[in-house]
Amino acid sequence: MVAAVDHHGLAMCMGMKDDTQALNSLAVHEVGNLLGIKLPTKGMARCPFPSHDDDTPSFEIKKQVNRWRCYGCDKHGGAIDLVMAYQGTSFLEAKKWLAAKVGMEGSRWATMPSTPNQQCRTSLIRPRQFIDTAETPPDHTLYGELIARAPLLKSGADYLLGRSLSPEIIARFAIGQMPTTSVIGELIHRFGYGRVEACGLLSKRSTPDSYWPVFPQGALLFPYFEVGMIVYIQARTIIDDEKGSRWRNLNNRRRRLYNSDVLINPTVRRVAICEGAIDVLSATQMGCEAFGLIGISAKLSDAEIILLRGKQVDILLDWDQPGEMRASSLRKELVRFGVAATRKSAPRDGSNDVNDFLRQGNTKI
Ligand SMILES: [Zn+2]
Structure with a gap:
């Protein structure tokens, strides 16, 4: 029984x-x-x-x-x-x-083939980011401690409000901001160099005597939650003339989907696939729960795609040529698992992405 x-x-x-x-x-x-x-x-x-x-x-x-x-x-x-x-x-x-x-085993979203037949297919299509590495499990405690020590500052709040994001959405996604890079020194002091390094928070040239954080001072911090716990953090610089990419990722850690908990939430009937964190916030604010790909070529695992079954799936990648091409390949990847996704056509107002669309004053998408 x-x-x-x-x-x-x-x-x-x-x-x-x-x-x-x-x-x-x-x-x-x-x-x-x-x-x-x-x-x-x-x-x-x-x-x-x-x-x-x-x-x-x-x-x-x-x-x-x-x-x-x-x-x-x-x-x-x-x-x-x-x-x-x-x-x-x-x-x-x-x-x-x-x-x-569903890939929750060992706190990792792994691809778990169920039948020998599927196993064959899986090994052929498994995306590169899943072929890693004996990656250690995410250090929820340390990531949580960093976010706790890095509350959003006025410059970061102004930046996000300037992109038409509401205070409620900013709070819901627990966006933080690097106060100074010495916060990483505090974490090393508290948790030890090895643990901070394993979290991907230090760049390659770091040594126990001289540490180089991957996230610059003042950068916005976007925590990635899985089953309510932080498994990854991505940063975005808010000063546009800074060198290098605006988005910074952890060193040597597997990239994940942003806001992937919407996949396991049965009350979410409609979900959008967006390009990056800012668009996820923007879509959510306009009433559509969403998750984000880090980088347009990022793939969903089989387990993640299976979780989309029964949901209405809208593809809200950028309305430019790479976005259209990826939308088309993504639809094919999803349909193999019986998930029919709709590519939303470009807004008439000429918006290039979901955040643009929000900034035009739209309240629904
Ligand atoms: Zn029965």
Whole structure:
């Protein structure tokens, strides 16, 4: 029989630590997809369990509470329970299977092929950024400590407000700003050089005697949350005549999707794919939850694409030639997994990207 598991509601919120909660917040019908069974998004269906030869539709998903019940065999529960009931496995086995399926295993979004057939395909299409390296898991504590020591300053707030972003959105995404580079020295003092280096916060020429932070003074800091914890930080300089790229990434750390928690939030029915963090904030402010690619050529893993199933997906990459080309290849990558995405056509006002569109005074996208 199915063990009862506490259900903690649908909201994926920042600070949520328990992976049981995270897994149970996956939409039940999407977990059905992962199991290879087609479940109804509304109404009743035949019971999917092998042990129940159901000749009348007895199985229902209660979408509002993300739970399911079969009125024939009286099994019921949430996302993890569905895996247990269908596979006849224990709670821990079911959790492990589901975590691997959605790439939450070991706090990494890994690509986990499910069948030998898919395994072959996966090895061919696995994007370069996933071929790494025995990368150490993200150091949530240290990243959190940096953000805590780097509150947004007036110059950074002015910059973001100047791009028409609202104080609510700026706060929601927990944007910080490097006060001085000596904040990195404080972290070295507290956590040790090796740990700060492993976080990718130091450039290659750094040594324990002389450290060189990758993020310059005054740069905006964009924390990347996964299941509510910081797994990556990206910086953007706000002084446009500074040398080098405006966007700075961690040294030797795998790049990730920005705001990827929208993928595992079952209350998000429509999601946009944007180019970079500022456009994610802009789309969100205009009422469309979004996640961002770092660099237009960034790829989604199979597991990430599977999480898009059942959602309305809009591609809001820049309206320029590289953006159009990437939108077209992205649609093909998604459709292989049954995800139909819509490329939004360029706005008539001539906006080149989502933030431009916001700055034109638009309130919806
Ligand atoms: Zn049943």
